[in-house]
Amino acid sequence: MSEHQIYTLHINGDEHQVKDAWIGESLLYVLRERLGLPGAKGACEQGECGSCTVVLDGDAVCSCLVLAASAVGSDIATVEGLSPDGSLTDVQQAFIDEGAVQCGFCTPGLIMAAHHLLDHNSSPSELEVKEALSGNICRCTGYGRIFAAVDKVVSVRQGASR
Amino acid sequence: MTVLIPNTLDEALAMLSDNPSADLLTGGTDMMVEVNFNHRKPSTVIALRRLTELQSWSIDKEQQRVTIGAGVPYAEMERGPLAETLPCLAEAARTVGSPQIRAAGTLGGNLGTCSPAGDGLPVLSALDATVHLLSPTGERQISFHDFMTGPKRNVRASDEIITAVSMNIPNGWQGYAKVGVRNAMVISVASACLVLDHSVSDTRMVRLALGSVGPTIIRCRETESWWNSVPSTQQTATATIDEFGSRAGDESRPIDDHRSTADYRRHAISVLSRRLLTRGTQS
Numbered sequence: 001m002s003e004h005q006i007y008t009l010h011i012n013g014d015e016h017q018v019k020d021a022w023i024g025e026s027l028l029y030v031l032r033e034r035l036g037l038p039g040a041k042g043a044c045e046q047g048e049c050g051s052c053t054v055v056l057d058g059d060a061v062c063s064c065l066v067l068a069a070s071a072v073g074s075d076i077a078t079v080e081g082l083s084p085d086g087s088l089t090d091v092q093q094a095f096i097d098e099g100a101v102q103c104g105f106c107t108p109g110l111i112m113a114a115h116h117l118l119d120h121n122s123s124p125s126e127l128e129v130k131e132a133l134s135g136n137i138c139r140c141t142g143y144g145r146i147f148a149a150v151d152k153v154v155s156v157r158q159g160a161s162r
Numbered sequence: 163m164t165v166l167i168p169n170t171l172d173e174a175l176a177m178l179s180d181n182p183s184a185d186l187l188t189g190g191t192d193m194m195v196e197v198n199f200n201h202r203k204p205s206t207v208i209a210l211r212r213l214t215e216l217q218s219w220s221i222d223k224e225q226q227r228v229t230i231g232a233g234v235p236y237a238e239m240e241r242g243p244l245a246e247t248l249p250c251l252a253e254a255a256r257t258v259g260s261p262q263i264r265a266a267g268t269l270g271g272n273l274g275t276c277s278p279a280g281d282g283l284p285v286l287s288a289l290d291a292t293v294h295l296l297s298p299t300g301e302r303q304i305s306f307h308d309f310m311t312g313p314k315r316n317v318r319a320s321d322e323i324i325t326a327v328s329m330n331i332p333n334g335w336q337g338y339a340k341v342g343v344r345n346a347m348v349i350s351v352a353s354a355c356l357v358l359d360h361s362v363s364d365t366r367m368v369r370l371a372l373g374s375v376g377p378t379i380i381r382c383r384e385t386e387s388w389w390n391s392v393p394s395t396q397q398t399a400t401a402t403i404d405e406f407g408s409r410a411g412d413e414s415r416p417i418d419d420h421r422s423t424a425d426y427r428r429h430a431i432s433v434l435s436r437r438l439l440t441r442g443t444q445s
Contacts (some may be wrong), residue, residue, distance in 0.1 A: 023164070050262055067209060136260040
């Protein structure tokens with residue numbers, strides 16, 4: 001693919017054509033600036049903060065470290081795709097209920113990381129939750145309320161499945 | 163800038179032959195930082211993420227040998243059969259960045275970049291790993307010790323792709339330790355991998371490799387042969403283990419830089435080496 005070639009990304013089940021972009025742009029930049037999907041947030045652009053977390057072919061990754069053009073043919077899931085009808089997922093609702101959202105900048109990345117954890121581990125230990133969210137920096141909450149939100153989802157889901 | 167996305171290893175080799183100065187991209191955790199900050203403007207990038215040939219690993223119980231594809235992410239080394247077979251690799255993998263970084267970052271990328279702070283590299287050194295390289299003319303296997311020649315320098319030829327690493331499974335305790343400014347998401351200030359191997363002789367032989375304290379990964383050959391020659395009744399004595407640590411510190415070649423000082427790094431290596439040997443000999 002050359003400098004300004006048009007390519008297509010598969011995001012949240014839809015095909016998105018990327019036009020007028022430079023071929024070296026990160027997936028984060030393409031999502032936000034080319035495709036109008038600003039859910040993933042850009043802060044460090046070096047994989048340190050996790051606020052740009054998306055799920056790429058089943059893995060939670062930092063979209064700032066993905067060369068967008070290399071993701072052609074991959075399945076990309078962003079926070080916008082969690083609940084297309086605009087309602088909230090149980091994780092999003094729990095973040096609100098438990099006060100895990102303060103300035104909100106880290107929230108989309110944390111929501112994606114928390115969903116990814118709970119998709120693979122329905123009853124994580126405290127350490128597993130901490131480790132799974134260790135790539136997402138939050139400077140407001142001190143994390144306590146975020147862990148409380150994840151715990152709440154776990155217990156509600158377990159109650160529902162009983 | 164041009165981006166090429168081969169579907170097979172053969173396709174990738176052909177693309178690389180046509181573009182010998184191309185940058186090879188796997189997890190992107192190093193290269194994309196440089197691209198994002200305009201520190202690097204690659205003319206051609208060959209993205210290897212579709213090459214399933216690089217994404218598998220195998221454990222040969224009969225030969226006691228492990229082979230890990232260059233595109234296997236660290237997340238796969240943290241748990242499961244690879245972690246049970248090579249716990250020191252699992253421990254190193256778990257210290258790499260964050261879960262997001264470990265889902266993307268690979269040993270092939272660590273080898274391609276060849277930073278002395280690469281978390282996987284001391285493990286490859288302590289395990290005497292072999293690096294597998296493929297070019298249109300065939301496969302070349304080279305010891306890790308001969309592969310890395312300096313900071314961000316290695317002997318990969320411009321038409322070669324790193325396809326895998328392989329290593330013998332040591333018969334004995336193995337461990338990895340790292341010092342950074344905090345636990346998660348940190349580039350190492352000093353790191354060490356220690357292996358105790360009983361497979362070659364009756365007495366256990368130690369192997370110790372250090373990261374972030376020299377231009378390459380440092381294998382502490384002098385410290386190793388000193389400890390291996392200590393009578394086995396004395397090998398676990400506190401005085402011996404203390405001396406092991408201070409010898410390892412002396413064998414490191416750290417510098418002052420933005421992450422730490424040479425003095426601190428040398429001290430950290432002494433402590434880490436002592437700690438690993440204590441754990442290893444007590445288990």
